[in-house]
Every structure is written in C-alpha cells, then in structure tokens.
Amino acid sequence: MSEEYRQMWTDLGLDLEAHDALLEALGKGYQDIYLSQENRPQGMQYFDFVMSEVHGLRVKELIDAQKQGRKVIGSFCVFVPEELILAIDGISVGLCTGAEFGFAEAEKVLPRNTCALIKSAFGFGMTKVCPYMEASDMIVGENTCDGKKKSYEVFKDVVKDLYVMDIPQMKSDSGKELLRSEYLKFKEKLEQLSGRRITVDDLRKGIETVNAKRRAVHRISELRNADPVPISGMDALLINQVYFYDDPQRFTESVNKIADELEERIKEKKGVSAEKTPRILISGCPMAVPNWKLPWIIETNNAAIVGEESCVGERGTRFLTDSEGSTVDDLMDNIVDRYFNIDCAIFTPNQSRTEHILEMYDKYRADGVIHYSLQFCQPYQIESGPVESTLEDKGIPVMRIETDYSQEDAGQLRTRVEAFVERLKG
Amino acid sequence: MRSAGIDVGSRTVKLAVVENGKAVISRKSENSFNPLEICGEMLDGIDYDVLTATGYGRHLLGDRLSCDIISEIKAFAIGARELLPSCRTIVDIGGQDIKAISLDENGRVIKFEMNDKCSAGTGRSLEIMAMALGSRLDDFDSLALTAEKTEKISSLCTVFAESEVISLVSRGAKREDVALGIHQAIVNRLMGMLRRINVREDVLFAGGVAYNKCIRDLLQKSSGADLHVPDDPQIIGALGCAIYGMKD
DSSP states (O other): OHHHHHHHHHHHTOOHHHHHHHHHHHHHHHHHHTTTOSSOOTTHHHHHHHHHTTTTHHHHHHHHHHHTTOOEEEESSTTSOHHHHHHTTOEEEEOOOSSOOSHHHHHHHSOTTSOHHHHHHHHHHHTTOOHHHHHOSEEEEEEOSHHHHHHHHHHTTTSSSEEEEEOOSSOSHHHHHHHHHHHHHHHHHHHHHHTOOOOHHHHHHHHHHHHHHHHHHHHHHHHTTSSSOSSOHHHHHHHHHHTTTSOHHHHHHHHHHHHHHHHHHHHTTOOSSOTTOOEEEEEESOOOTTOOHHHHHHHTTTOEEEEEESTTTHHHHSOOOOOOOSSHHHHHHHHHHHHHTOOOTTSSSOHHHHHHHHHHHHHTTOSEEEEEEETTOHHHHHHHHHHHHHHHHTTOOEEEEEEOSOSTTHHHHHHHHHHHHHHHHO | OEEEEEEEOSSEEEEEEEETTEEEEEEEEEOOSOHHHHHHHHHTTOOOSEEEEESTTHHHHHHHSSOEEOOHHHHHHHHHHHHOTTOOEEEEEOSSOEEEEEEOTTSOEEEEEEOOSOOTTSHHHHHHHHHHTTOOHHHHHHHHHTOSSOOOOOOOSHHHHHHHHHHHHHTTOOHHHHHHHHHHHHHHHHHHHHHHHOOOSSEEEESGGGGOHHHHHHHHHHHOSOEEOOSSTTSHHHHHHHHHHHOO
C-alpha cells in the first residue's frame, strides 16, 4: 500500500523511515500469524483487507471526513463513550498500543517498569509512526490505572490536544455521580470542538449505531459455543480489535455477514479445528493490534480459544446502551448506566468480573481458563490471584501468565501452554 | 518394543531407552549451539521403535525426525511416577528452567508453576554465581556447606544478584557465607513456587541442580518434606518420554 499514501503520511508528519519498518514488521507478522491459519471463514477476507490498509485507506477516510468538517477522536479505553463521539458526527478511533515499537524513546520519559501497553502508546507517539494519533483532532486519556493516569501527565507533551477524563474506582453512588459528571463534561467538550449541540436524535442515533456494532459481535461470540468452533480465537480477536477503528456501519455489516457464514458452518459441522479440541477462555488485560503472541501460541498448540474476557473482547462489548428516553438527559443517564457496569480491574471490589468469567466459562463450554496479565499491570496481576482461587475452588483448570510484547519468552510460554493443554486433554 | 525418549535441555541432552518396561540405556551429553548435531550423535547406533522428545529443543527435533513431542511438565510427571509411584510433587531445577509440579493420586498434573523469561534461581544462575566467587560449579555446594552464617542475598535476579555478590565480597564478607546466601536465595525462589502449588508428599527432586547437596538440605528444611532424589536426577524427563512412547 506504500506508494499511494506516502504524501498523506508526510503531511501527517510521520517519520517515513520508521513507519516503513513498522509496516514491514506488521505485514510479515500478519502473514505468518493470520494468513497461515487454515479453514478460515470467507468473510475474514474483509478483515484481511482492513489490516492490509490499516495505515492506508482507513486513514485516508479519516482525513477525507475531516475535510468535510467531521472530527476524529482518538482514545485508549472502553470507558470513552463512542455514542457521544458519533452524536457530534465524529469518528472514534482506538490508538496504537499493541507493539514493542519505540520503547527506547518511551523509556526516556517513562520508567522501564511501565506496562507494555503504556510504553507502546508513548513509543508510537514519540517516534511518529501512528497515523491515527497524528490525525486525531483530540485524544482522550482516562484515569483508569495509576500507570495511565500518571503517564498522561507526560503524554500531554507528546501529542496535541490531550483531554483527560476522570474515572471512578468504586461502584458506589458517588462513583456513579463522578462518571456522570465526567461524561457531561466530555459531551460539552465534544460540542465545543465540533461546534454543534447534541440533540436527542443525534444521541439516539449514536447509541443505535454502537449497539448494532455490539450486537453483531455478540452474534459471533454466541456462535463460538459450537463444537467444532466455527472461527478461530485469533480471528475473533482480530474482529474485536478492528471494532475500535473501522467505520461502524461497514464493520457491523461485515461482522453480520461472518455470523451468517458461521451459522452455515455450524450446520455443516465445519470448524477451524477438529471436534473435541481443548477449549480455552482467555481472561485479563486487553490485547491491542498487533499483540497476537499468546493467542497464536495457544492456537498453534492444538487448542481453540472460545472467548476473551477482555476490554478487546466481551468486557468491552457485552452491554448495550438503552436507547429509550425522550431527552438528552435521559439518554446520558442510559450511557452512564451502561458504562458503569464495565468490570475493569481498576474497580474495587470487582467481584462481578469473576462472575462474568464463570458465566463465559459455562456459556462457551470452555475446558480451562488462561489468565493473561501484562507485566507491571498491577490491577490485573493482583486480581489474578483471587480469580484463580475462585475458579480452582470450582474445579476449573486455570493458568496465570504474565508477559509483555517482546518475543523473548515465547519458548517458555509455549512450554507452559503445551503443558496446560495436555492437562486439559487429561 | 523399544521406546526412546530424549530431553533436549538448555545445558544437557538426556536420552533414555525403555524395553519391556525396563530402562536399558541412559545417556547424557552437554548441549551446544547445535542441539540437532548433539541429538544425532546421541541417537547414533541406538535401536528404537518409537521416539518421543521433550525439552526446550523438542520442536526443533520434532521438525526433523519422526517423533512425538510432549511438554517437559508431562514428561517429568510420567518419569517421576515411574521412579517413585507415590510421587505427588516434583521440583525440578534445570539449566534454564525451574518447575514445581503437583500431581493427583493417579499421577495427573493438577497444577504447575514455571519461571518465565527470568533465569533467577536456575542452574545457570548458580553457575554464574559460582564463577563470581571463583568456585567450580561442582565444588560450589561444598563451599557453601562450610559456611558459619548466611550472607543474605536479597535480589533474585541473576544480574543483580551477581553485583550484590561482588559488593558483599568487596565489603569483606566470607566467600563461603556468600555462597550459602546464594543457595538460600535459590531455595527461597523455589519455595515461592512450591507454596503456590501446595507441597504434598512424596516429593521428588529432579534436574541437574538436585546433585547440589546444599540446595537439597536447604530445600528439605524449608519445605519440611522428605526429598527423594533419584540416582540420576537429570534423566527424569527423558525417561518420562520413553515411558510415554510405550503407551501405544
């Protein structure tokens, strides 16, 4: 895709040389990891196309939209309500945080023992290789974990127009009030940025668009309870990753098409792996593009991933937002209600997350759970202990993994995953 | 039927051949930068019907030879039960791995802990520490056993522990006391893993580091469990592979 977009990348201020290196690594990774899979649903071709144009066509679409006065809002977290962004006719994009790129630069301003996701955001920003970051009219940070909260203080000098939103840490009445006031402020900020006032129809339309996207993803999730599984965990993860930056309508249509195809596959008993392949549920930290290391190790070890309890997965998409209401305030309440349910590990206590893991374990007929934490991500690392013991008390096999974006531990991870899969086979 | 098992470890390659349920051959060789060549040499002239591989080089071998592959965890579980049928816990310290494996009464793996990319507490870290104290690895345990007190090594990281050792020595700490501190630090790291899997007796101690008398003593004391150390603690994985191959 390189040649035709070079001018666009130059205009965005990207470092072309570094960006070429990134695209080459990404392309090769995708080839080795994704295109080598067998029995993929036809519909995944759309996502192959999206990935091949990830820094090309989609970025061009954003820039074309900006020329028509639309705003592009970049963010890092499922707590940033897309409904509001769509209500100003804006475009919501998830920013690059999934690769070990520019870490040396990032470590100039961050401690080495910062989680890979945060370091990656800085790495992409500081080395000027993320077109989404450069194209954003505003970037939204959110005070979730301490790592992100504190690093946004430094990040404001890396990108232009960083807007930071506070996020509660307890599911209390006052916690909810905080979220409500933060969302109201965010709404005002968006209105100011776009110069348009959000009407009840705008907001309802935003809600319906996002709900449609979520419903499409729910269809895929539910079809993954079939044995043999009709779609790989790798492909399902990719869908969840692309969720964050594709055009919502087009995404929804493409995902629904895949869901139709999967329904046919299930009727024909056609799967990506053989029947009775050990089924694994992944739970833990988000996996942003192109962080495919662990799923790839799992699925090249004769196991199938049947669900991801993750922000890039069911934790992020499972709830719909109620679209009923006659005023903007009503709909804002619905949005607050919806997002306040998210059981991110920054909340204390966070029992509902464990309950959701158990629910997914049953629903997708998993045989075992792999808990995935990024190194130095205290909320998920600490929570993995109680999660593990609760699951083990119920006789569910669990393995906890702590890793980062490097490939150094791939051998050890492979050994551990193999042993875990052997254990599931009995 | 003759079943061969090969454990391609980071430091040592181990081979075991089982016939009619009895181990007939066991061989070991130091590994090199060319593990395939070493495996080839070891298998040279060996007559077998099936081959099963484990260890960090298992996939390399699996790609070249027709053989089954099982993880070290499974290989150790099978091998340990062969030598000690009542075994419920396996502790293994190899060249670059530490493992703690918990088995149910039927020998199935219930839970295991393993180091990730960090080499703290492995045989390799012991080797580096021995070197820092000017001792040969083989004599390192004897040196530690002559200590009068333990110089506490607080860091588990091989790199940091090495600089800690150097600063202790330069402060006039006795070499043998530092050596004992290093052994204790390794056992502490192991105990962290053992606590997570719950130690049940009987406990089998495997891997090259099981030859180290000081580690054995300290581990026995810390865990409160009787340790069973097989005559050849390094062969467990290869033996497990060979037994596994007998199955079909």
